[in-house]
Amino acid sequence: MKIWQNLINQPGAVIADGAMGTMLQQAGLKPGELPTLWNVEHADRVRAVHGAYIAAGAQVLLTNTFSGNRFCLAKHGLASRVEEVNIAGAQILRAEIEAQNKQGAALVAGDIGPTGELLSPLGRLLFTEAVDGFAGQARALIKGGADVIWVETMADLEEVRAAVEGTRQASADIPIIATLTFDTRGRTITGVKPETAAATLSGCGVAAFGGNCGNGPNEILSVIQKMHAAVPEAILVAKSNAGLPEFVNGATVYRAAPETMARAALQLRAAGARIIGGCCGTTPAHIAAMARDLKA
Ligand SMILES: [Zn+2]
Numbered sequence: 001m002k003i004w005q006n007l008i009n010q011p012g013a014v015i016a017d018g019a020m021g022t023m024l025q026q027a028g029l030k031p032g033e034l035p036t037l038w039n040v041e042h043a044d045r046v047r048a049v050h051g052a053y054i055a056a057g058a059q060v061l062l063t064n065t066f067s068g069n070r071f072c073l074a075k076h077g078l079a080s081r082v083e084e085v086n087i088a089g090a091q092i093l094r095a096e097i098e099a100q101n102k103q104g105a106a107l108v109a110g111d112i113g114p115t116g117e118l119l120s121p122l123g124r125l126l127f128t129e130a131v132d133g134f135a136g137q138a139r140a141l142i143k144g145g146a147d148v149i150w151v152e153t154m155a156d157l158e159e160v161r162a163a164v165e166g167t168r169q170a171s172a173d174i175p176i177i178a179t180l181t182f183d184t185r186g187r188t189i190t191g192v193k194p195e196t197a198a199a200t201l202s203g204c205g206v207a208a209f210g211g212n213c214g215n216g217p218n219e220i221l222s223v224i225q226k227m228h229a230a231v232p233e234a235i236l237v238a239k240s241n242a243g244l245p246e247f248v249n250g251a252t253v254y255r256a257a258p259e260t261m262a263r264a265a266l267q268l269r270a271a272g273a274r275i276i277g278g279c280c281g282t283t284p285a286h287i288a289a290m291a292r293d294l295k296a
Helices: 002-009 021-026 035-041 043-056 070-075 079-099 127-143 157-170 194-201 217-230 258-271 284-294
Strands: 060-062 107-112 148-154 176-180 208-213 236-240 246-248 251-253 273-278
Touching (some): 002 107, 021 035, 021 043, 035 043, 043 060, 043 079, 043 284, 070 079, 070 127, 107 127, 127 148, 127 157, 157 176, 176 236, 194 208, 194 217, 208 217, 208 273, 217 236, 236 258, 258 273, 258 284, 273 284
Parallel strands (some): 060 107, 107 148, 176 208, 208 236, 236 273
Antiparallel strands (some): 246 251
8 A cells, every 4th residue: 555655656657567468478478378377387487577677667567467367267277276376476576576676666566357258237247256256366466465456458347346346355455556448449349438437437446547458559548638537636547559459470469669659658648647558569678768758
């Protein structure tokens, strides 16, 4: 709680990290392989990514636990390993922060991604089951040393509410950051508008909220503008992909250069974003360029 307050009370932008998934792909993660499992199978490679982001200037870093809820793990026959992979994910990041002597200057954000299921009544997953699944993940992340919980890449506000409620079952006061993906003509894939998300999230006890992933910095810029207009006092988060995803030979590539993302970061700050990082395709070089210009 206090470490979050200290960070957010400093003037200026707070630097978040960049992508984990695309970095692990470069480190040898195969298509279909579960990135979260690398916390136990290739902890050194996960830790190296964190290390590069800390060195680039990131102050809030996400654990490699995006698919660490029991619903995603169950699809790989790993539902019984929620505790293990999430504790390991938080510990790896915590250990790297300590190794670089950045205690208090870099935060462990326990990453919670979507269940991959549709919530009832659209789908079959009950709200209470989702809450219970998220609570289990949050408990393990906190046990492993998370300073905050970061709920990300969400499309459905009900699922965000389930993640917030689950996190609150695990801890009454850990700060929660929540970001949605507005990749469908300015809305999330379930139709949520940025201003609606802002109004809902500002009333549900999250410390900061905003957008992540999607179609690059221009899309996130308009999300931040709308959220800022809707709730001017909110602490807003922008974590965009490195440009529009392009599909080349079966792979997804992101072409925005570090300098492009650095220019976008200044625009995002001017539009009201406070915590700024990157999502898919952003690398430590992107974050270093963004941090350099945001801190200039
Ligand atoms: Zn992304």
